Amino acid sequence: MKITKISKTGSKYKLTLDSGEVIDTYDDVILNNNLLYSKRIDKKLLEKIHNDTNYYRTYNKILNLISTRLRSEYEVKEYLNKSDINDNDKQKIIENLKQIGLINDKAFAKAYTNDKINLSLDGPEKIAKNLKKQKIADEHIKEALNNIDEEIIKNHIDKIIEKKVKINQKDTITFLKQKILNYLITQGYQREMVIQRLENYPFIKKDLTEEMEKIYQKQLKKKDKNFKSKLKAKLYNKGFSIEEINNFIESKNI
Known part of the structure; x- marks a missing residue:
């Protein structure tokens, strides 16, 4: 069997065989298998070209996935488990991405925590719970949470209290405080801090x-x-x- 033509299409290469088969592949596959110089291939090499192409196709999909935002090792593994590459290649991709710093659970925990603190009103305990779902190590979670400015957390609590007060005008102060406390706990805030912020909030006693x-x-x-x-x-x-x-x-x- 012989390669009759090698042409570049975008970031990929197209191999045309004398059998009529056309393979869309990658430069790494071309170089690793010395296809620029050796045009003749047997069935064993053809199978390797297909396997290597599948590997780099999956690898590039992972790179595109990571380019949108950082991913945990668990997320990448879950994605790879849906692919059709073998377990050795899956592990090879994981190790390679770790080596070049594209998989780093410590950095992921920090970035995820910063995003949630700055872009949402999720509390620390909710953030920690979600990081645990991503199989992030406890020490990474603890370090990420320890870097949160406590004043930001207090401000988040105050914002939620203010919002709840505005939409619950018919509730008594006692009932409203309990309702807000329960809600904030479900959102991942510590009971003691919530109680403290509720005590400091200037509730206006209404004629009910x-x-x-x-x-x-x-x-x-x-x-x-x-x-x-x-x-x-x-x-x-x-x-x-x-x-x-x-x-x-x-x-x-x-």
Whole structure:
């Protein structure tokens, strides 16, 4: 079997064989297999050309993937597992990318953390959880989180508190604080810091008599012998204080 023509098309090369077969391949495949000087190939070499081409095709896809943003070793392995190259070639790609610094979980942890801190309102614990999903080593996660400016975290918490206050005008302060606390914890913020920021936030006490009246009217439709105790429980669960509840019930002569 003989190569009748080698032509360059963009960043690739096109091999034309006398059998009519055309192979789109890469310069590394041409050089590694000495195809510029040796035009005759046997079945064994042809198979190697196909395997090498597949390897460099996958390798270049990984490079394109990494060019959009840094990738963890786990992400690259997951991508490679979907390819049809053998395990030895998969490991070879991983080791090569590590050697040239394109796979570096320590750098990935730092970059990921910086992005989340600057471009989202995710808390440190949520960031750590997501890094663990990427199989990042604990020491890299710890180092990345330790570099976060605490003032930025406090500012994030304050922004979320302010937003929640604006969209929850009908809640009592007690109920709203608990709601915000629960939400911020799910977003990865430490309970102690959230409580501290909530205590420092200038909540404005609102007249929620109208809201109590709505609850009262709703419960009134289901009035029974336990009406008073059920009303108290409902108001208490909504965050009203015992004093507020007793004053309201007294005003209704219940």
